[in-house]
Amino acid sequence: MAENFPLVRDVTILLDRYPHLNEHQTLQDAITEIHSFAVGEKERIRYSSLLIVNDSNQLVGKVTLNDLLHGLVPRLVEATKVEKFEGKGSEFSNLAILMEDSFFSNCKQQSQKKISEFMSKIPLMITADSPLLEALVMMLNTENTILPVVDEDKIIGVVCMEELFTAITSQCAL
Template identity: 30%
Template sequence: MSTEKQTIRDIMIPLTGFPCLKESSTVQEAIQQLRSFCPVGSSGPCGFNELMVVNDRGGLIGRVTQQGILKVLFSTLLDPAGIKPFEGRTLEYSDLSTLLNGVLIKEGVNHLKAGLSSVIEKEIRVLPVSADLIQAMSIMVLGGETVLPVEEHGVLCGVVKLAEIFGAIGDTLLSINNKP
């Protein structure tokens, strides 16, 4: 099939095939969803590194990523504003993270019940289902995106992965090149 005729609708992953939570969910629920979500009919490991967040009407609120969750869970370590830099290593304290391990894990546990509002990326690009593959590819590559939400009439209906766009465009290029 030619990419000129294909749109995002043709290759997108429907919302049932991608992790999604309501905005009232917690950080703990997001971790569980990212670790365990596997679309019906899939086999093998299905780990995801982001999920979409929707309101009660199915409208997109934003996305939550593994990086965003880790930044909230371990904010003391990953956003050390006001903490003096570590100025040396000694035999007893060769690795500062080992020293802080127990403290950091306790800090992470304390944030599990937090609402998703602290980890939602709200200003994300959304593609319409009618976008053609070249347009979507350029938006994703220039924006450094690997997954983008897809909407139809203001309602989240799925996501598109850059890998799927790459596959469809690659198949078209190879088939054109292989024609006698």
């Protein structure tokens, strides 16, 4: 392998610069954490997931924006699972407006649930000294847009598809 090709370490977002929480924290904590990483004049959310760690600071899972919304609106999620032949018409999304009152009134209560109820396991991790193309292949094969990065069996951060894309395309002879 040529020395001038970047490694995962070169594009890793360190853990202190990426949203993460303890598994005992709440949906509200997760929402606050995601918003704390907003950027720009319009406070655009920069990351679409959070890493979840245990009391020993070991990685135990992740939570996406979809997971957070599902946690806040469980009734809406259940309703979207109804198949057309069970009564859901093609204009079902227009009916969501009927749930607005209950959604906004139950939001506060739902936000106190533990984040661990909504997290999913992370199937893969990559070492900091791995080649970027290895990370890219892992992401493409699993349809993940982030991979946790470990160094000496400790999580040090994540590599995101956006950083991989930038690093890889900058190496291409276009």
